[in-house]
Amino acid sequence: MTVAVVGAAECDLGHTGRSAQHLLAQAVRRGLDDAGLRVSDVDGLAVAGHGRFPATQLADQLGLWLSWTASTAPEGALFETYVARAVQAIEAGQCAVVVVAYASDRRSAGHRSGGGYHPGTPEAQFEQPYLPLWPLSYYAMTAQHYLHTYRLGRADLARVAVAARERALRTPAAFHYGAGPLTVAEVLAAPLVSSPLGTLDCCLVTDGGGAIVLTSLDRARHLRRPPVAVLGYGEAVTHAAMATPDDLLSTGAAAAGARAFAHARRRPADIDVIQLYDCFTISVPLGLEQLGFCPPGTGTHWDGVPVNTTGGGLSYGHPGQLGALLLVEAVRQLRGECGSRQVSGARTALVHGTGGIGSSHATVILEAA
Numbered sequence: 001m002t003v004a005v006v007g008a009a010e011c012d013l014g015h016t017g018r019s020a021q022h023l024l025a026q027a028v029r030r031g032l033d034d035a036g037l038r039v040s041d042v043d044g045l046a047v048a049g050h051g052r053f054p055a056t057q058l059a060d061q062l063g064l065w066l067s068w069t070a071s072t073a074p075e076g077a078l079f080e081t082y083v084a085r086a087v088q089a090i091e092a093g094q095c096a097v098v099v100v101a102y103a104s105d106r107r108s109a110g111h112r113s114g115g116g117y118h119p120g121t122p123e124a125q126f127e128q129p130y131l132p133l134w135p136l137s138y139y140a141m142t143a144q145h146y147l148h149t150y151r152l153g154r155a156d157l158a159r160v161a162v163a164a165r166e167r168a169l170r171t172p173a174a175f176h177y178g179a180g181p182l183t184v185a186e187v188l189a190a191p192l193v194s195s196p197l198g199t200l201d202c203c204l205v206t207d208g209g210g211a212i213v214l215t216s217l218d219r220a221r222h223l224r225r226p227p228v229a230v231l232g233y234g235e236a237v238t239h240a241a242m243a244t245p246d247d248l249l250s251t252g253a254a255a256a257g258a259r260a261f262a263h264a265r266r267r268p269a270d271i272d273v274i275q276l277y278d279c280f281t282i283s284v285p286l287g288l289e290q291l292g293f294c295p296p297g298t299g300t301h302w303d304g305v306p307v308n309t310t311g312g313g314l315s316y317g318h319p320g321q322l323g324a325l326l327l328v329e330a331v332r333q334l335r336g337e338c339g340s341r342q343v344s345g346a347r348t349a350l351v352h353g354t355g356g357i358g359s360s361h362a363t364v365i366l367e368a369a
Contacts, residue, residue, distance in 0.1 A: 100214065102324040251286065276352050
């Protein structure tokens with residue numbers, strides 16, 4: 001326990017009319033202000049999501065000369081992997097203060113698709129001829145397999161969307177804050193997009209993003225906010241094509257989570273709050289099960305520790321990559337700053353990011369220091 005998160009903040013969310021670059025700089029400045037640090041204190045930057053050289057461009061905008069950067073792109077697992085890299089860099093003495101940040105203007109700019117296979121890749125020649133909706137059709141295939149395997153129905157998945165909306169109603173920044181509760185019947189009545197997933201089984205498309213600031217635990221104790229220590233992390237990359245995995249219900253989350261728990265010397269029973277990437281309703285039960293929180297086939301009826309306390313990608317916001325905002329909420333929960341959605345006595349949090357079509361996984365375990 002040598003590195004801690006000392007700052008956490010969102011940029012503006014929803015439909016902002018702002019550029020991604022503006023929102024990114026806003027997230028960074030708010031995160032540094034939250035920590036009580038200045039832009040000039042930053043010598044490490046981990047960022048993605050805009051331009052060809054995102055770290056270099058943001059550093060130039062902020063007037064920074066850096067000693068360490070990261071701009072890799074395992075998609076939705078990205079920001080949890082950045083936490084691991086930042087911890088390693090700080091412990092190695094490469095840098096002293098790292099900002100992990102992301103922002104996008106997906107809603108304002110009218111973006112809808114997450115992309116797809118690049119022509120000529122091995123997976124494209126076998127799957128692209130069928131014109132799948134990327135990544136929706138792949139998660140729908142996993143959901144279909146899950147429901148069939150465990151003798152469940154669409155109503156079971158709908159419970160995930162209903163729970164997400166209920167949490168969003170306690171999150172003023174949420175896209176669906178004030179929209180009213182959601183019912184299982186409404187989820188089932190929404191237009192079907194890729195069976196068995198309908199529009200309300202899918203994440204939002206919003207602007208937004210966030211930033212967290214990391215430094216040594218020794219320095220963190222003298223800053224503005226109570227430090228949140230990084231206890232452990234783990235990663236797994238398993239496939240690029242849906243034809244590759246032997247079992248769609250056995251994901252890299254199991255390996256990433258096991259590595260993080262071993263590193264942190266904790267177990268699922270030690271976790272007080274979970275922030276789990278929920279690009280689709282199937283992501284939540286499958287993630288809970290693979291991370292060891294509940295047995296296979298039971299995740300849709302989870303009633304354990306709170307999950308996605310903001311409402312997650314389904315009801316809070318989804319600016320293309322959700323991982324940075326999952327980290328922001330985990331930090332706020334462990335600092336006791338979440339008002340009516342606060343998990344009483346929360347001391348430990350697990351954050352899990354998923355990228356691509358369940359291709360990459362990264363888990364981070366945090367603790368109030």
